[in-house]
Amino acid sequence: MRPVVHVVGGGPGDPELLTVKGARLLQKARLVLFTGSLFPEAVLGELAPKAILRDSKGMVLEEIVALLAEEAQRGPGVVRLHSGDPGLYGTLLEEKEALEGLGVEVEVVPGVTAAFALAARAGLALTAPEVAQAVAFTRLGVRTPMPPGQDPKALARPGLTLAVYLSGMHPKRLARDLQEAGLPADTPVLFGHRVGQAGEEVGLTDLSGLAHLPARDTTVFLVGEALRARGVRSRLYDPDFRHRYRR
Template sequence: PKVYVVGGGPGDPELLTVKGARLLGEARSVLYTGSLFPEEALKRLAPKAYLLDSKGMTLEEIVRALAEEAGKGGVVVRLHSGDPGLYGTLLEEKEALEALGIGVEVVPGVTAAFALAARAGLSLTAPEVAQAVAFTRLGVRTPVPEGQDPKSLAAKGLTLAIYLSGMHPKRLSRELLEAGLAPDTPVLFGHKVGQAGEEVGLTDLRGLAGLPARDTTVFLVGEALRAKRVRSRLYDPDFQHRFRR
Protein backbone atom coordinates (compact mmCIF):
# COMPACT_ATOMS: atom_id res chain seq x y z
CA PRO A 1 0.00 0.00 0.00
CA LYS A 2 1.06 3.56 -0.71
CA VAL A 3 0.00 7.14 -0.02
CA TYR A 4 0.93 10.10 -2.20
CA VAL A 5 1.46 13.30 -0.22
CA VAL A 6 0.75 16.02 -2.77
CA GLY A 7 1.41 19.75 -2.51
CA GLY A 8 -1.75 21.44 -3.75
CA GLY A 9 -0.22 24.88 -4.15
CA PRO A 10 -1.91 28.03 -2.85
CA GLY A 11 -5.34 27.15 -4.23
CA ASP A 12 -5.25 27.98 -7.93
CA PRO A 13 -5.67 24.63 -9.76
CA GLU A 14 -3.44 25.90 -12.57
CA LEU A 15 -0.54 26.14 -10.13
CA LEU A 16 -0.63 22.41 -9.39
CA THR A 17 2.30 20.42 -10.74
CA VAL A 18 1.54 18.15 -13.68
CA LYS A 19 2.20 15.11 -11.49
CA GLY A 20 -0.01 16.39 -8.70
CA ALA A 21 -2.88 17.03 -11.10
CA ARG A 22 -2.47 13.58 -12.65
CA LEU A 23 -2.56 11.84 -9.27
CA LEU A 24 -5.69 13.73 -8.23
CA GLY A 25 -7.34 12.79 -11.51
CA GLU A 26 -6.52 9.12 -10.88
CA ALA A 27 -7.28 9.15 -7.16
CA ARG A 28 -9.72 6.73 -5.58
CA SER A 29 -9.65 8.74 -2.35
CA VAL A 30 -8.30 12.14 -1.26
CA LEU A 31 -7.81 13.36 2.29
CA TYR A 32 -7.64 17.17 2.29
CA THR A 33 -8.00 20.13 4.65
CA GLY A 34 -11.27 21.83 3.84
CA SER A 35 -10.34 25.07 5.57
CA LEU A 36 -7.41 25.53 3.17
CA PHE A 37 -8.50 23.93 -0.09
CA PRO A 38 -11.89 24.66 -1.74
CA GLU A 39 -13.99 21.51 -2.04
CA GLU A 40 -15.63 22.60 -5.30
CA ALA A 41 -12.23 22.96 -6.96
CA LEU A 42 -11.20 19.59 -5.61
CA LYS A 43 -14.30 17.91 -7.02
CA ARG A 44 -13.25 19.07 -10.48
CA LEU A 45 -9.64 17.96 -10.00
CA ALA A 46 -10.51 14.57 -8.48
CA PRO A 47 -13.88 13.65 -10.03
CA LYS A 48 -13.64 9.93 -9.18
CA ALA A 49 -12.35 10.30 -5.64
CA TYR A 50 -13.94 9.76 -2.26
CA LEU A 51 -13.19 13.04 -0.44
CA LEU A 52 -12.39 13.16 3.27
CA ASP A 53 -12.05 16.51 5.04
CA SER A 54 -9.35 16.43 7.73
CA LYS A 55 -9.88 19.88 9.25
CA GLY A 56 -11.44 18.48 12.43
CA MET A 57 -9.21 15.41 12.73
CA THR A 58 -6.29 14.64 15.01
CA LEU A 59 -3.03 13.25 13.63
CA GLU A 60 -4.02 9.76 14.76
CA GLU A 61 -7.36 9.99 12.98
CA ILE A 62 -5.69 11.24 9.80
CA VAL A 63 -3.17 8.39 9.80
CA ARG A 64 -5.89 5.83 10.53
CA ALA A 65 -8.02 7.10 7.64
CA LEU A 66 -5.08 7.11 5.23
CA ALA A 67 -4.04 3.62 6.28
CA GLU A 68 -7.57 2.29 5.78
CA GLU A 69 -7.84 3.86 2.34
CA ALA A 70 -4.38 2.69 1.29
CA GLY A 71 -5.33 -0.85 2.28
CA LYS A 72 -8.17 -0.79 -0.25
CA GLY A 73 -5.77 -0.18 -3.14
CA GLY A 74 -5.81 2.41 -5.88
CA VAL A 75 -4.34 5.90 -5.74
CA VAL A 76 -4.66 7.51 -2.31
CA VAL A 77 -3.72 11.18 -1.97
CA ARG A 78 -3.04 13.21 1.15
CA LEU A 79 -3.42 16.75 -0.18
CA HIS A 80 -1.53 19.54 1.57
CA SER A 81 -1.89 23.23 0.76
CA GLY A 82 1.24 24.88 -0.62
CA ASP A 83 4.23 22.57 -0.33
CA PRO A 84 4.05 19.59 2.05
CA GLY A 85 7.50 20.30 3.47
CA LEU A 86 6.78 23.84 4.66
CA TYR A 87 4.75 24.43 7.83
CA GLY A 88 2.83 21.20 7.35
CA THR A 89 2.53 17.80 8.99
CA LEU A 90 4.59 15.86 6.46
CA LEU A 91 7.09 14.46 8.95
CA GLU A 92 4.51 13.19 11.44
CA GLU A 93 2.26 11.64 8.80
CA LYS A 94 5.11 10.03 6.86
CA GLU A 95 6.69 8.54 9.97
CA ALA A 96 3.39 7.12 11.24
CA LEU A 97 2.41 5.64 7.88
CA GLU A 98 5.80 4.04 7.31
CA ALA A 99 5.62 2.49 10.78
CA LEU A 100 2.46 0.74 9.55
CA GLY A 101 4.27 -0.55 6.47
CA ILE A 102 2.69 1.97 4.10
CA GLY A 103 4.90 3.62 1.50
CA VAL A 104 4.87 7.40 1.12
CA GLU A 105 5.79 9.41 -1.96
CA VAL A 106 5.95 13.20 -1.70
CA VAL A 107 5.03 15.47 -4.61
CA PRO A 108 6.12 19.10 -4.12
CA GLY A 109 3.87 22.11 -4.57
CA VAL A 110 4.06 25.87 -5.10
CA THR A 111 4.18 27.62 -1.75
CA ALA A 112 2.24 30.85 -1.16
CA ALA A 113 5.34 33.06 -0.96
CA PHE A 114 6.39 32.13 -4.50
CA ALA A 115 2.85 32.51 -5.81
CA LEU A 116 2.59 35.92 -4.13
CA ALA A 117 5.86 37.19 -5.61
CA ALA A 118 4.77 35.95 -9.04
CA ARG A 119 1.38 37.67 -8.75
CA ALA A 120 3.16 40.96 -8.07
CA GLY A 121 5.88 40.40 -10.67
CA LEU A 122 8.58 40.82 -8.04
CA SER A 123 11.74 38.88 -7.20
CA LEU A 124 12.71 37.56 -3.77
CA THR A 125 16.39 38.10 -4.52
CA ALA A 126 18.27 40.89 -6.27
CA PRO A 127 21.98 41.15 -7.17
CA GLU A 128 23.99 42.95 -4.48
CA VAL A 129 20.80 43.65 -2.50
CA ALA A 130 19.52 40.34 -1.13
CA GLN A 131 20.83 36.89 -1.96
CA ALA A 132 19.08 34.92 0.76
CA VAL A 133 15.46 34.19 1.69
CA ALA A 134 14.26 33.03 5.10
CA PHE A 135 10.92 31.36 5.77
CA THR A 136 9.77 32.25 9.26
CA ARG A 137 6.76 33.03 11.44
CA LEU A 138 5.82 34.69 14.69
CA GLY A 139 5.71 32.53 17.78
CA VAL A 140 2.07 32.60 18.85
CA ARG A 141 0.47 29.39 20.11
CA THR A 142 3.55 27.37 19.24
CA PRO A 143 7.07 28.71 19.89
CA VAL A 144 9.78 29.50 17.33
CA PRO A 145 13.34 28.34 18.13
CA GLU A 146 15.59 31.10 19.43
CA GLY A 147 17.10 33.23 16.68
CA GLN A 148 14.67 32.02 13.99
CA ASP A 149 11.80 34.48 14.47
CA PRO A 150 11.25 37.47 12.12
CA LYS A 151 12.80 39.97 14.53
CA SER A 152 16.02 37.97 14.86
CA LEU A 153 16.35 37.41 11.12
CA ALA A 154 15.42 40.94 10.05
CA ALA A 155 18.81 42.50 10.78
CA LYS A 156 20.58 40.20 8.32
CA GLY A 157 19.30 42.06 5.24
CA LEU A 158 17.71 39.04 3.62
CA THR A 159 14.17 38.70 2.28
CA LEU A 160 11.68 37.42 4.83
CA ALA A 161 8.78 35.18 3.84
CA ILE A 162 6.53 35.31 6.90
CA TYR A 163 3.79 32.71 7.33
CA LEU A 164 1.17 31.96 9.99
CA SER A 165 1.27 35.53 11.30
CA GLY A 166 -1.64 37.17 9.52
CA MET A 167 -3.61 37.68 12.72
CA HIS A 168 -0.85 39.86 14.19
CA PRO A 169 0.16 42.60 11.68
CA LYS A 170 0.69 45.25 14.38
CA ARG A 171 2.98 43.01 16.40
CA LEU A 172 4.89 41.99 13.28
CA SER A 173 5.39 45.62 12.26
CA ARG A 174 6.55 46.57 15.75
CA GLU A 175 9.06 43.74 16.03
CA LEU A 176 10.58 44.37 12.60
CA LEU A 177 10.97 48.07 13.39
CA GLU A 178 12.55 47.18 16.73
CA ALA A 179 15.00 44.99 14.82
CA GLY A 180 16.24 48.10 13.01
CA LEU A 181 14.48 47.90 9.67
CA ALA A 182 13.59 51.27 8.15
CA PRO A 183 9.92 52.30 8.37
CA ASP A 184 9.72 52.42 4.56
CA THR A 185 10.98 48.85 4.12
CA PRO A 186 8.73 47.25 1.45
CA VAL A 187 6.11 44.71 2.52
CA LEU A 188 4.22 42.64 -0.03
CA PHE A 189 1.14 41.00 1.46
CA GLY A 190 -1.16 38.38 0.03
CA HIS A 191 -4.45 37.18 1.50
CA LYS A 192 -5.89 33.94 0.07
CA VAL A 193 -3.34 33.95 -2.74
CA GLY A 194 -4.63 31.91 -5.67
CA GLN A 195 -8.13 31.57 -4.23
CA ALA A 196 -11.47 33.34 -4.47
CA GLY A 197 -11.24 36.59 -2.53
CA GLU A 198 -7.53 37.00 -3.22
CA GLU A 199 -6.03 40.33 -2.16
CA VAL A 200 -2.46 41.33 -2.99
CA GLY A 201 -0.88 44.65 -2.11
CA LEU A 202 2.41 46.46 -1.58
CA THR A 203 2.94 48.62 1.50
CA ASP A 204 5.76 49.27 4.00
CA LEU A 205 6.35 48.53 7.68
CA ARG A 206 4.24 51.52 8.71
CA GLY A 207 1.37 50.37 6.51
CA LEU A 208 1.74 46.79 7.75
CA ALA A 209 0.55 47.87 11.19
CA GLY A 210 -2.72 49.08 9.69
CA LEU A 211 -3.59 45.92 7.77
CA PRO A 212 -6.57 43.87 8.99
CA ALA A 213 -5.88 40.78 11.07
CA ARG A 214 -6.66 37.83 8.79
CA ASP A 215 -5.71 34.18 8.58
CA THR A 216 -4.22 32.77 5.35
CA THR A 217 -2.11 35.89 4.81
CA VAL A 218 1.56 35.71 3.88
CA PHE A 219 4.04 38.60 3.99
CA LEU A 220 7.23 39.24 2.04
CA VAL A 221 9.57 41.82 3.56
CA GLY A 222 12.85 43.22 2.27
CA GLU A 223 14.71 45.61 0.01
CA ALA A 224 14.76 43.16 -2.91
CA LEU A 225 11.08 43.99 -3.45
CA ARG A 226 11.95 47.48 -4.71
CA ALA A 227 15.34 46.86 -6.28
CA LYS A 228 15.73 48.60 -9.64
CA ARG A 229 18.42 48.86 -12.28
CA VAL A 230 20.19 45.78 -10.97
CA ARG A 231 22.00 43.40 -13.28
CA SER A 232 23.18 39.86 -12.79
CA ARG A 233 26.89 39.44 -13.45
CA LEU A 234 26.18 36.13 -15.13
CA TYR A 235 24.86 37.92 -18.22
CA ASP A 236 27.38 40.75 -18.24
CA PRO A 237 29.50 40.72 -21.45
CA ASP A 238 32.68 40.80 -19.35
CA PHE A 239 31.67 37.82 -17.20
CA GLN A 240 33.17 34.65 -18.67
CA HIS A 241 32.03 31.11 -17.95
CA ARG A 242 32.22 27.73 -19.65
CA PHE A 243 29.33 28.49 -22.00
CA ARG A 244 30.55 31.95 -23.03
CA ARG A 245 34.18 32.97 -23.36
Protein backbone atom coordinates in the same frame (compact mmCIF):
# COMPACT_ATOMS: atom_id res chain seq x y z
CA MET B 1 3.71 -4.38 -3.78
CA ARG B 2 3.68 -2.12 -0.72
CA PRO B 3 0.67 0.15 -0.19
CA VAL B 4 1.36 3.76 -1.16
CA VAL B 5 0.05 7.16 -0.10
CA HIS B 6 0.88 10.13 -2.31
CA VAL B 7 1.34 13.35 -0.36
CA VAL B 8 0.67 16.11 -2.88
CA GLY B 9 1.39 19.81 -2.57
CA GLY B 10 -1.74 21.55 -3.81
CA GLY B 11 -0.22 25.00 -4.12
CA PRO B 12 -2.00 28.12 -2.85
CA GLY B 13 -5.40 27.15 -4.26
CA ASP B 14 -5.23 28.05 -7.95
CA PRO B 15 -5.63 24.72 -9.81
CA GLU B 16 -3.43 26.00 -12.63
CA LEU B 17 -0.51 26.16 -10.19
CA LEU B 18 -0.64 22.43 -9.48
CA THR B 19 2.25 20.40 -10.83
CA VAL B 20 1.47 18.11 -13.74
CA LYS B 21 2.21 15.10 -11.55
CA GLY B 22 -0.03 16.36 -8.76
CA ALA B 23 -2.90 16.97 -11.19
CA ARG B 24 -2.47 13.49 -12.68
CA LEU B 25 -2.58 11.82 -9.27
CA LEU B 26 -5.72 13.74 -8.33
CA GLN B 27 -7.43 12.78 -11.60
CA LYS B 28 -6.83 9.11 -10.81
CA ALA B 29 -7.44 9.33 -7.07
CA ARG B 30 -9.89 7.07 -5.28
CA LEU B 31 -9.66 8.99 -1.98
CA VAL B 32 -8.41 12.54 -1.35
CA LEU B 33 -7.89 13.66 2.23
CA PHE B 34 -7.57 17.44 2.30
CA THR B 35 -7.78 20.38 4.71
CA GLY B 36 -11.00 22.20 3.95
CA SER B 37 -9.99 25.35 5.80
CA LEU B 38 -7.08 25.82 3.38
CA PHE B 39 -8.15 24.23 0.09
CA PRO B 40 -11.53 24.89 -1.62
CA GLU B 41 -13.61 21.72 -1.95
CA ALA B 42 -15.36 23.09 -5.05
CA VAL B 43 -12.04 23.18 -6.88
CA LEU B 44 -11.22 19.66 -5.74
CA GLY B 45 -14.44 18.30 -7.19
CA GLU B 46 -13.17 19.19 -10.65
CA LEU B 47 -9.57 18.10 -10.05
CA ALA B 48 -10.47 14.72 -8.55
CA PRO B 49 -13.79 13.75 -10.20
CA LYS B 50 -13.61 10.05 -9.24
CA ALA B 51 -12.48 10.48 -5.66
CA ILE B 52 -14.19 10.41 -2.31
CA LEU B 53 -13.29 13.74 -0.69
CA ARG B 54 -12.61 13.76 3.04
CA ASP B 55 -11.94 16.94 5.01
CA SER B 56 -9.25 16.53 7.68
CA LYS B 57 -9.71 19.82 9.52
CA GLY B 58 -11.64 18.20 12.38
CA MET B 59 -9.37 15.15 12.66
CA VAL B 60 -6.35 14.39 14.83
CA LEU B 61 -3.13 12.80 13.57
CA GLU B 62 -4.06 9.27 14.63
CA GLU B 63 -7.35 9.44 12.72
CA ILE B 64 -5.64 10.81 9.62
CA VAL B 65 -2.99 8.10 9.62
CA ALA B 66 -5.49 5.32 10.30
CA LEU B 67 -7.71 6.39 7.39
CA LEU B 68 -4.83 6.77 4.94
CA ALA B 69 -3.26 3.45 5.93
CA GLU B 70 -6.56 1.57 5.71
CA GLU B 71 -7.37 2.97 2.28
CA ALA B 72 -3.83 2.40 0.98
CA GLN B 73 -4.10 -1.26 2.02
CA ARG B 74 -7.19 -1.55 -0.18
CA GLY B 75 -5.38 -0.38 -3.29
CA PRO B 76 -3.80 2.54 -5.15
CA GLY B 77 -5.27 6.00 -5.57
CA VAL B 78 -4.88 7.47 -2.07
CA VAL B 79 -3.84 11.13 -1.95
CA ARG B 80 -3.11 13.26 1.09
CA LEU B 81 -3.43 16.81 -0.22
CA HIS B 82 -1.56 19.58 1.57
CA SER B 83 -1.91 23.27 0.76
CA GLY B 84 1.20 24.95 -0.61
CA ASP B 85 4.21 22.65 -0.35
CA PRO B 86 4.01 19.66 2.01
CA GLY B 87 7.46 20.35 3.42
CA LEU B 88 6.78 23.89 4.63
CA TYR B 89 4.72 24.48 7.79
CA GLY B 90 2.77 21.27 7.28
CA THR B 91 2.45 17.87 8.91
CA LEU B 92 4.50 15.92 6.37
CA LEU B 93 7.10 14.55 8.80
CA GLU B 94 4.68 13.21 11.41
CA GLU B 95 2.31 11.70 8.86
CA LYS B 96 5.13 10.12 6.86
CA GLU B 97 6.79 8.63 9.94
CA ALA B 98 3.53 7.16 11.22
CA LEU B 99 2.52 5.72 7.85
CA GLU B 100 5.93 4.16 7.25
CA GLY B 101 5.70 2.63 10.71
CA LEU B 102 2.57 0.84 9.48
CA GLY B 103 4.32 -0.42 6.35
CA VAL B 104 2.86 2.20 4.01
CA GLU B 105 5.17 3.84 1.48
CA VAL B 106 4.90 7.62 1.17
CA GLU B 107 5.70 9.48 -2.04
CA VAL B 108 5.87 13.28 -1.82
CA VAL B 109 4.97 15.60 -4.70
CA PRO B 110 6.09 19.22 -4.16
CA GLY B 111 3.83 22.22 -4.59
CA VAL B 112 4.04 25.97 -5.12
CA THR B 113 4.19 27.69 -1.75
CA ALA B 114 2.28 30.93 -1.12
CA ALA B 115 5.38 33.14 -0.96
CA PHE B 116 6.40 32.18 -4.49
CA ALA B 117 2.85 32.55 -5.79
CA LEU B 118 2.59 35.98 -4.15
CA ALA B 119 5.87 37.24 -5.63
CA ALA B 120 4.84 35.96 -9.05
CA ARG B 121 1.43 37.60 -8.80
CA ALA B 122 3.09 40.95 -8.09
CA GLY B 123 5.81 40.46 -10.70
CA LEU B 124 8.52 40.83 -8.07
CA ALA B 125 11.55 38.78 -7.07
CA LEU B 126 12.67 37.49 -3.68
CA THR B 127 16.33 38.05 -4.53
CA ALA B 128 18.13 40.81 -6.42
CA PRO B 129 21.79 40.98 -7.48
CA GLU B 130 23.97 42.78 -4.93
CA VAL B 131 20.85 43.73 -2.92
CA ALA B 132 19.39 40.55 -1.45
CA GLN B 133 20.77 37.05 -1.97
CA ALA B 134 19.16 35.22 0.94
CA VAL B 135 15.58 34.31 1.85
CA ALA B 136 14.30 33.10 5.23
CA PHE B 137 10.94 31.45 5.85
CA THR B 138 9.65 32.23 9.31
CA ARG B 139 6.57 32.98 11.42
CA LEU B 140 5.57 34.62 14.66
CA GLY B 141 5.40 32.43 17.72
CA VAL B 142 1.77 32.74 18.78
CA ARG B 143 -0.06 29.60 19.88
CA THR B 144 3.00 27.45 19.26
CA PRO B 145 6.47 28.76 20.19
CA MET B 146 9.37 29.38 17.84
CA PRO B 147 12.82 27.90 18.51
CA PRO B 148 15.29 30.52 19.79
CA GLY B 149 16.71 32.78 17.09
CA GLN B 150 14.24 31.77 14.38
CA ASP B 151 11.38 34.27 14.64
CA PRO B 152 11.12 37.32 12.33
CA LYS B 153 12.64 39.69 14.89
CA ALA B 154 15.71 37.50 15.34
CA LEU B 155 16.22 36.97 11.60
CA ALA B 156 15.56 40.52 10.38
CA ARG B 157 18.55 42.26 8.80
CA PRO B 158 19.29 44.38 5.72
CA GLY B 159 19.63 42.39 2.52
CA LEU B 160 17.61 39.41 3.73
CA THR B 161 14.12 38.77 2.36
CA LEU B 162 11.70 37.44 4.95
CA ALA B 163 8.75 35.27 3.96
CA VAL B 164 6.47 35.39 6.99
CA TYR B 165 3.75 32.75 7.28
CA LEU B 166 1.01 32.00 9.82
CA SER B 167 1.10 35.54 11.18
CA GLY B 168 -1.76 37.26 9.38
CA MET B 169 -3.70 37.85 12.58
CA HIS B 170 -0.85 39.93 14.02
CA PRO B 171 0.32 42.55 11.46
CA LYS B 172 0.83 45.23 14.13
CA ARG B 173 3.07 42.96 16.20
CA LEU B 174 5.04 41.90 13.14
CA ALA B 175 5.63 45.53 12.12
CA ARG B 176 6.73 46.42 15.65
CA ASP B 177 9.08 43.44 15.97
CA LEU B 178 10.80 44.11 12.65
CA GLN B 179 11.31 47.79 13.39
CA GLU B 180 12.64 46.97 16.86
CA ALA B 181 15.09 44.65 15.10
CA GLY B 182 16.43 47.65 13.18
CA LEU B 183 14.59 47.56 9.85
CA PRO B 184 13.57 51.06 8.66
CA ALA B 185 9.89 51.97 8.67
CA ASP B 186 9.96 52.32 4.87
CA THR B 187 11.16 48.73 4.31
CA PRO B 188 8.90 47.29 1.56
CA VAL B 189 6.25 44.73 2.50
CA LEU B 190 4.29 42.70 -0.03
CA PHE B 191 1.19 41.09 1.44
CA GLY B 192 -1.13 38.51 -0.02
CA HIS B 193 -4.44 37.37 1.42
CA ARG B 194 -5.89 34.11 0.04
CA VAL B 195 -3.38 34.10 -2.81
CA GLY B 196 -4.67 32.07 -5.75
CA GLN B 197 -8.17 31.74 -4.30
CA ALA B 198 -11.49 33.57 -4.47
CA GLY B 199 -11.24 36.82 -2.54
CA GLU B 200 -7.53 37.22 -3.25
CA GLU B 201 -5.99 40.54 -2.22
CA VAL B 202 -2.40 41.51 -3.01
CA GLY B 203 -0.78 44.80 -2.11
CA LEU B 204 2.53 46.57 -1.57
CA THR B 205 3.14 48.69 1.52
CA ASP B 206 5.97 49.21 4.02
CA LEU B 207 6.51 48.44 7.69
CA SER B 208 4.66 51.56 8.80
CA GLY B 209 1.69 50.57 6.62
CA LEU B 210 1.87 46.94 7.74
CA ALA B 211 0.86 48.02 11.23
CA HIS B 212 -2.48 49.25 9.87
CA LEU B 213 -3.44 46.21 7.79
CA PRO B 214 -6.47 44.21 8.95
CA ALA B 215 -5.85 41.03 10.95
CA ARG B 216 -6.71 38.13 8.64
CA ASP B 217 -5.85 34.45 8.46
CA THR B 218 -4.33 32.96 5.29
CA THR B 219 -2.15 36.02 4.72
CA VAL B 220 1.54 35.81 3.85
CA PHE B 221 4.04 38.67 4.00
CA LEU B 222 7.26 39.28 2.06
CA VAL B 223 9.60 41.83 3.63
CA GLY B 224 12.84 43.22 2.24
CA GLU B 225 14.73 45.54 -0.09
CA ALA B 226 14.56 43.09 -3.01
CA LEU B 227 10.93 44.14 -3.46
CA ARG B 228 11.94 47.60 -4.66
CA ALA B 229 15.22 46.80 -6.38
CA ARG B 230 15.52 48.55 -9.73
CA GLY B 231 18.29 48.87 -12.27
CA VAL B 232 20.05 45.72 -11.08
CA ARG B 233 21.77 43.32 -13.44
CA SER B 234 23.00 39.80 -12.87
CA ARG B 235 26.59 39.06 -13.84
CA LEU B 236 25.42 35.83 -15.44
CA TYR B 237 24.54 37.57 -18.72
CA ASP B 238 27.08 40.36 -18.51
CA PRO B 239 29.36 40.31 -21.60
CA ASP B 240 32.44 40.70 -19.38
CA PHE B 241 31.53 37.74 -17.16
CA ARG B 242 33.02 34.42 -18.24
CA HIS B 243 31.78 30.97 -17.28
CA ARG B 244 32.02 27.46 -18.69
CA TYR B 245 29.12 27.96 -21.11
CA ARG B 246 30.34 31.29 -22.49
CA ARG B 247 34.02 32.10 -22.86
